[in-house]
Every structure is written in structure tokens, then in C-alpha cells.
Amino acid sequence: MHAAELYDYAVVRVVPRVERExxxxxxxxxxxxxxGFLRAAVELDVAxxxxxxxxxxxxxxxxxxxxIVAICDGAPDAGPIARLARRxxxxxxxxxxxxxxxxxxxxxxxxxDGDEALQRVMDRMVRALPALRASA
Incomplete structure (x- = not known):
């Protein structure tokens, strides 16, 4: 069995009017x-x-x-930042x-598992919360 790994994450925020914060x-x-895991996941809620x-x-x-996703993936067309070391x-x-x-x-x-952790953080921090159900 694998030992748990330490991971770091940051939430990506869209601040459409910076002055309003x-x-x-x-x-x-x-x-x-x-x-050596580095990935980004994004889901923009346009509404x-x-x-x-x-x-x-x-x-x-x-x-x-x-x-951001392309830089994390090290995509060849993502510019010089994508060629840096993952960290x-x-x-x-x-x-x-x-x-x-x-x-x-x-x-x-x-x-x-980095992919599972990424999805778990996406669920907790980005994706819409499930609607609360009324108690019967």
C-alpha cells in the first residue's frame, strides 16, 4: 500500500471587478x-x-x-512558464x-492519489453545493 503524500493546492478565483474584491x-x-504531480482543473460557472x-x-x-491548465500540463504551446520545473x-x-x-x-x-485529491477539492471548493432536501 502506498503511503499518503503531502500535497499543496490553491483555488483559482475569477475576480471580474478587482476593485470590488x-x-x-x-x-x-x-x-x-x-x-511529480501537477494538474489544474477548471469549471467556470458563467451564470x-x-x-x-x-x-x-x-x-x-x-x-x-x-x-493555467496548459501550463500545469507543460503543453509545448503554453509559453516559457510551461517549460519550468513542475514546482x-x-x-x-x-x-x-x-x-x-x-x-x-x-x-x-x-x-x-493526486487525481482523486484534485476532484475532492474541486467538489468542496468549486462545484455547486447540492440542494438541501426538505425533511419529511
Missing amino acids: EFINAGVILSCQRS RLRALDPHADVETVRRHLGA ARFHWLTARRSAIIQTSPVHTGLCL
């Missing part, structure tokens, strides 16, 4: 340094984005979110910035 969670970047800013440029936001890419992507796309502070956890 309102945001929606749109993805997660997760890194397990020991296994929630439009609730914060009806004039948000959705296609630009999608393009920037896609760039350097993680730190570059999670650096504090004042822009439409931001990340949360970095958090840690333990996992046996």
Missing part, C-alpha cells in the same frame, strides 16, 4: 512534489460570473483559465497578483 471559485491547482459582472468577457476568462510552475501560478484571475493562499493536505 468579489470573486467566484473556478478551479484548483494541485501539486504533489514527491510524485455566477454574470451575477458579479453582467459585462464580463467570458471568452477571455475561459482563455486565461485554459492557460516552479506551481509557485509561479500561485503567486499573489491583482488581476481578474487570482489564486487563494496555498493549503496542504494528504492524499494517496
